[in-house]
Amino acid sequence: xxxxxxKLGSPKWFYAISSRLLPWFWTTAVLxxxxxxxxxxxxxPADYQQGNSYRIIYVHVPAAFLAQSIFVSMAVAGLIxxxxxxxxxxxxxxxxxxxxxxxxxxxxxxxAVWGVPTWGTWWMWDARLTSMLILFxxxxxxxxxxxxxxxRHSASRAxxxxxxxxxxxxxxxxxxxxxxxxLHQPSSFSMTSRPSMPADMWLPLLIMVxxxxxxFVAVTLMRMRSEILRRESNKRWxxxxxxxxx
Amino acid sequence: xxxxxxxMVEEEGARVSRGEPRGGLVVALRATLKRDLILLLRRRSxxxxxxxxxxxxxxxxxxxxxxxPVLLATIAPGLLWVAALLAALxxxxxxxxxxxxxxxxxxxxxxxxxxxALVLAKVAVHWLMTGLPLAxxxxxLGLMLSLPAGSYGVLALSLAVGTASLSLxxxxxxxxxxxLSRGGVLLSLLVLPLYIPVLIFGAGAVKATxxxxxxxAHLAILGALLAVALMLAPWAIAASLRISING
Numbered sequence: 001x002x003x004x005x006x007k008l009g010s011p012k013w014f015y016a017i018s019s020r021l022l023p024w025f026w027t028t029a030v031l032x033x034x035x036x037x038x039x040x041x042x043x044x045p046a047d048y049q050q051g052n053s054y055r056i057i058y059v060h061v062p063a064a065f066l067a068q069s070i071f072v073s074m075a076v077a078g079l080i081x082x083x084x085x086x087x088x089x090x091x092x093x094x095x096x097x098x099x100x101x102x103x104x105x106x107x108x109x110x111x112a113v114w115g116v117p118t119w120g121t122w123w124m125w126d127a128r129l130t131s132m133l134i135l136f137x138x139x140x141x142x143x144x145x146x147x148x149x150x151x152r153h154s155a156s157r158a159x160x161x162x163x164x165x166x167x168x169x170x171x172x173x174x175x176x177x178x179x180x181x182x183l184h185q186p187s188s189f190s191m192t193s194r195p196s197m198p199a200d201m202w203l204p205l206l207i208m209v210x211x212x213x214x215x216f217v218a219v220t221l222m223r224m225r226s227e228i229l230r231r232e233s234n235k236r237w238x239x240x241x242x243x244x245x246x
Numbered sequence: 247x248x249x250x251x252x253x254m255v256e257e258e259g260a261r262v263s264r265g266e267p268r269g270g271l272v273v274a275l276r277a278t279l280k281r282d283l284i285l286l287l288r289r290r291s292x293x294x295x296x297x298x299x300x301x302x303x304x305x306x307x308x309x310x311x312x313x314x315p316v317l318l319a320t321i322a323p324g325l326l327w328v329a330a331l332l333a334a335l336x337x338x339x340x341x342x343x344x345x346x347x348x349x350x351x352x353x354x355x356x357x358x359x360x361x362x363a364l365v366l367a368k369v370a371v372h373w374l375m376t377g378l379p380l381a382x383x384x385x386x387l388g389l390m391l392s393l394p395a396g397s398y399g400v401l402a403l404s405l406a407v408g409t410a411s412l413s414l415x416x417x418x419x420x421x422x423x424x425x426l427s428r429g430g431v432l433l434s435l436l437v438l439p440l441y442i443p444v445l446i447f448g449a450g451a452v453k454a455t456x457x458x459x460x461x462x463a464h465l466a467i468l469g470a471l472l473a474v475a476l477m478l479a480p481w482a483i484a485a486s487l488r489i490s491i492n493g
Binding site: 134 | 439
């Protein structure tokens, strides 16, 4: 087990192991998202209050889940990089950040689109939307900080520290925004307090969430593989792979 | 300015009489505090800038929105807090910049004393010279925005406690961007999202006073945020400074 983890830390081994894992993650992701989409959009019953507009939940909720999980995994990767100096962890953090920002944007956008039929407006300073917006800014901060350094080593360490500071702050921000919102808007439409969903509704949602996670792992692995080739481009095994050395 | 490696074998009296900073965290802290205070007091215009900025931004709002006292009174707590927050942010970029450019930041990093403690002293001076004056000035500007009577004390107190957290959180961003030539805009991008909880409870405290609700809960949470920031931020600032210097 330990040997496996040590192997994962080496770019060469990671490249080999990930090439075997990648097809599995892609297949699972495509299957789950395909099944979830068809089930959720075509077969799940319509909501008695919102009609068919609620079906945006099958994109909105998985994206929101991923947006938060990716930030946490980015901070964990940053911690691993700072403590054990494992390069792979930093590559993972660097490759996850744009995907996390994209997922946050998808969550925000689908939330805004969902707002039109439910609230009658594109944007409300709803607690969830507001904390998602702040999360989006945190992602942009991490990406911008990484881009601002000319030395890759400093950039990686600075981005790791910022991701860790951010992940400590996310729950604080989330609870203070919730508190702020309840103070200003005592009653409004809430997703948590409505009657529990029937299984026909939440099963496709669960499948979509799992599918999105597989998609995230697959995309991250794929991006990490190209990042490994880019960063290790002068190593012997990469040049052999590219056919430069016979 | 920094303690030497000599072990503390001398008696307190002998050390004080010679007036030399020798060993010991307390001496190093006192020296850092004194040095930063003197440096800031000799650049008075830099001290005034956040205060003038605060006053100017507050002047813009009645001009831009409406001079109606009733309307102004309702938005005054938020306006004052946002403007003070931006003024504190404005002064952050210079927190480590001067020391970085003249090389004394490297000496601070080389010192045998724990860096988080020394950094805490620098942040304390920053708060003393920006946060506290902003808090003291806020009631005057509140008067101009016709903030309801009785909330002035809470406004100053919430700003005094809140800006201490702002200085601590902001110093992390300042330390991360000190090595970058154009760190200013990036600094605000990094720091502003982290300021939101302080803003919520700071402005909330003033609003609660106006509405006649209990204010202790808000102030207690502001204090709790400060306690968390005091506990964690010095380590993050120290780590960030090491990244900026060694990179």
